[in-house]
Amino acid sequence: QKEVEQDPGPLSVPEGAIVSLNCTYSNSAFQYFMWYRQYSRKGPELLMYTYSSGNKEDGRFTAQVDKSSKYISLFIRDSQPSDSATYLCAPRDQGGKLIFGQGTELSVKP
C-alpha cells in the first residue's frame, strides 16, 4: 500500500464548477498536509497547507483534513481555465520529508 493515494484523473469540469480533489494516507503521524499545483513541465508550487485536522480557506481554495479517516481534500470554487494543472497532495512526515500523491490532472473547460 502506498503511503499516499490520489486518483490521477484526468478530471474535466466546466468553468465555474466546484472541484473536489482528494487523497488518503496511511501514516497517522503526519501533521502537516500540503497541496501543490504543477503546470506541465514545471516544478510544483505550494498552494496552501494545513496543520492537523480542520479547514483552511484561501480565496477560492479550501483545504480540509480529517485525521480520523486519514482523508485530505482540496476544494476549488468558481473554477477557472487557469486552474488547469496537476494538483499534488503532500503530507509532511516528522523528519520534514514530503510524501507526494500521484497528482490529479485537472482540466477546466471554458
Place this chain on the structure above:
Amino acid sequence: GAVVSQHPSRVICKSGTSVKIECRSLDFQATTMFWYRQFPKQSLMLMATSNEGSKATYEQGVEKDKFLINHASLTLSTLTVTSAHPEDSSFYICSARDQRGGVHRAFFGQGTRLTVV
C-alpha cells in the same frame, strides 16, 4: 515568493556520459536541499536529501554512486547523473528549504528534463 533556479531546464545526452544539474536558491540560504525524480504521469519520488557541508542521505533503492550530490554552499546543490542510460531519462526537480524555517518555506526549482539517447 522565493526563487529556486534549476539549470539546465532540459538536456539530451548520449548513453554512458555524465550530466550535471544545478540547483540554486537565489534570495535565501538553504541548509537543506532535496532532489526528486518524476516519471510521466507519476508522482515526485524523493531521491536524496542533502545538507550543506555533509554527505547526502539517499532513499532506499537510489544508487549513491550513480547519482552524485554535492551541497558545497548554502545556495547551491548539484546532482550529477553518472554513466547515464536511457532508463535514467526523467524529470529531475530540486527543492530548497529556507534555513529560516517554516513548513511553507521549501521551494521547488523548475525541473530538468533529461533525455538519454
